[in-house]
Amino acid sequence: MTAPRTPGADLPDHPDFLWRNPDPKPSYDVVIVGGGGHGLATAYYLAKNHGITNIAVLEKGWLAGGNMARNTTIIRSNYLWDESSGIYEHSLKLWEGLEEDLGYPILFSQRGVLNLAHSLQDVRDSVRRVHANRLNGVDAEWLDPQQVKEVCPIVNISPDVRYPVLGATYQPRAGIAKHDYVAWGFARRANELGVDLIQNCEVQGLDIEGGRVTGVRTSRGTIRAGRVALAAAGHTSVLAEMAGLRLPLQSHPLQALVSELLEPVHPTVVMSNAVHVYVSQAHKGELVMGAGIDGYNGYGQRGAFHIIERQMAAALELFPIFARAHLLRSWAGIVDTTPDASPIVGLTPVENLYLNCGWGTGGFKATPGVGWCFAHTVATGTPHPYNAPFTLERFTTGALVDEHGAAAVAH
Amino acid sequence: MQLIACPHCGPREETEFHYGGQAHVAYPAGNATLSDEEWGQFVFFRDNPKGPFAERWVHSAGCRRWFNAVRDTATHQILAVYRQGEPKPVVA
Numbered sequence: 001m002t003a004p005r006t007p008g009a010d011l012p013d014h015p016d017f018l019w020r021n022p023d024p025k026p027s028y029d030v031v032i033v034g035g036g037g038h039g040l041a042t043a044y045y046l047a048k049n050h051g052i053t054n055i056a057v058l059e060k061g062w063l064a065g066g067n068m069a070r071n072t073t074i075i076r077s078n079y080l081w082d083e084s085s086g087i088y089e090h091s092l093k094l095w096e097g098l099e100e101d102l103g104y105p106i107l108f109s110q111r112g113v114l115n116l117a118h119s120l121q122d123v124r125d126s127v128r129r130v131h132a133n134r135l136n137g138v139d140a141e142w143l144d145p146q147q148v149k150e151v152c153p154i155v156n157i158s159p160d161v162r163y164p165v166l167g168a169t170y171q172p173r174a175g176i177a178k179h180d181y182v183a184w185g186f187a188r189r190a191n192e193l194g195v196d197l198i199q200n201c202e203v204q205g206l207d208i209e210g211g212r213v214t215g216v217r218t219s220r221g222t223i224r225a226g227r228v229a230l231a232a233a234g235h236t237s238v239l240a241e242m243a244g245l246r247l248p249l250q251s252h253p254l255q256a257l258v259s260e261l262l263e264p265v266h267p268t269v270v271m272s273n274a275v276h277v278y279v280s281q282a283h284k285g286e287l288v289m290g291a292g293i294d295g296y297n298g299y300g301q302r303g304a305f306h307i308i309e310r311q312m313a314a315a316l317e318l319f320p321i322f323a324r325a326h327l328l329r330s331w332a333g334i335v336d337t338t339p340d341a342s343p344i345v346g347l348t349p350v351e352n353l354y355l356n357c358g359w360g361t362g363g364f365k366a367t368p369g370v371g372w373c374f375a376h377t378v379a380t381g382t383p384h385p386y387n388a389p390f391t392l393e394r395f396t397t398g399a400l401v402d403e404h405g406a407a408a409v410a411h
Numbered sequence: 412m413q414l415i416a417c418p419h420c421g422p423r424e425e426t427e428f429h430y431g432g433q434a435h436v437a438y439p440a441g442n443a444t445l446s447d448e449e450w451g452q453f454v455f456f457r458d459n460p461k462g463p464f465a466e467r468w469v470h471s472a473g474c475r476r477w478f479n480a481v482r483d484t485a486t487h488q489i490l491a492v493y494r495q496g497e498p499k500p501v502v503a
Contacts, residue, residue, distance in 0.1 A: 235461070237459035237460075237461075238460075238461050247456070247459070248455040248456045249459050250457060251459055251484070295430040296430045296466070297459065297484050298484050298487055299461045299484050299485045300486060300487050302487075304412045304413070304425055305412050306412055306426050339454075339455045395451045395454075395455040396448050397447065398447075
């Protein structure tokens with residue numbers, strides 16, 4: 001008879017950790033508040049492009065556990081306005097080389113996106129957007145219903161439904177990526193370059209002396225900072241208030257859901273503004289769906305069931321094949337929406353305090369692009385040309401970048 | 412889905428209501444002389460607290476009247492409802 005064995009003794013060793021878990025140092029050149037995709041990408045590009053490595057990324061929960069874990073991973077750059085297509089196309093180009101750059105698999109799959117049109121006005125707006133995209137060097141095509149069916153055979157193009165598909169815009173270079181891997185890839189490389197990623201560290205106050213930010217007060221002590229960069233999505237208003245700043249943001253729950261694992265049935269990404277649902281199929285097999293925000297302000301990371309019911313009804317109209325699929329999980333993230341559905345990335349009235357917020361429902365696709373541009377802004381004290389239009393001052397000057405509807409899906 | 416107590420009709424399902432954002436935002440006085448910054452504040456800037464928030468709702472599928480509520484945005488719990496024109500109640 002052999003001696004009893006310790007449970008688990010035969011299991012392989014734990015794989016190498018992707019990053020250290022250091023205690024905060026007393027002082028950093030740059031403190032980034034928010035350890036989601038944008039914060040991690042900003043840290044990475046600060047180190048890689050600007051040689052600044054004395055950086056802390058402070059995360060109140062665990063890395064990439066907020067909206068980075070809650071989005072529907074759609075990546076595209078087919079926005080209407082020049083300002084938007086500038087930053088989103090910059091981002092898409094970075095996505096195209098990101099796996100190699102990070103040396104980490106992110107399952108970036110350029111399977112294309114269809115934005116369906118269901119009314120004459122939809123068709124006109126969509127064709128206009130295709131032309132605008134082409135003028136900006138963004139790949140875009142207008143497809144008739146039969147061509148839509150060829151790209152995505154499971155879409156119902158029957159004329160006998162409430163809102164028949166009259167056509168779609170198609171961006172073949174759009175796609176999806178594995179959101180967790182993206183965050184881990186950025187975290188791993190930032191860590192290798194010397195960035196401290198500090199979890200369970202909630203910022204509770206900002207130290208401001210003579211109109212200049214000098215440090216952050218956290219649940220793990222006070223940390224002095226040369227510069228402070230906010231990348232906290234839905235909680236940005238709460239942080240900005242600590243600096244006496246009032247921002248044109250409203251935080252709303254945005255729900256998403258997945259089905260059980262299914263055989264591959266859905267080869268692309270389909271978005272519909274009019275019946276309002278967007279659907280792709282994850283590599284593992286879940287159908288991933290999202291739609292619009294819950295109407296009221298909320299920080300509760302959950303929303304109302306009737307919102308989900310509506311988006312499932314929309315999905316069923318477009319994809320009758322989903323009728324027997326089961327909903328596996330639903331959840332919500334807190335998105336910070338702006339009056340013009342465009343982000344705010346740049347300087348603030350407080351010296352050395354930088355702002356990246358207002359991405360609303362569309363921040364994931366921007367992750368590498370905004371990390372690149374925000375890092376430039378923080379490192380040089382001047383906005384990068386791609387984020388220069390997205391100032392806080394535009395809500396005084398009126399130079400809005402109105403992407404409501406124009407962005408191909410409502411925000 | 413939650414029940415919202417319309418001050419005119421009593422508790423009804425959330426789907427009967429629409430949201431109207433922050434309450435008690437008055438049209439600015441002396442508006443002929445407002446600066447761009449002051450106009451910007453009135454048009455685009457609203458409070459966005461995590462916690463109790465006084466906000467407008469309309470019972471669009473019921474009495475179709477606007478009213479105000481104090482709701483905790485962190486828990487989504489409605490702490491008070493009151494009719495338009497009534498002062499904001501003190502909520503503990």
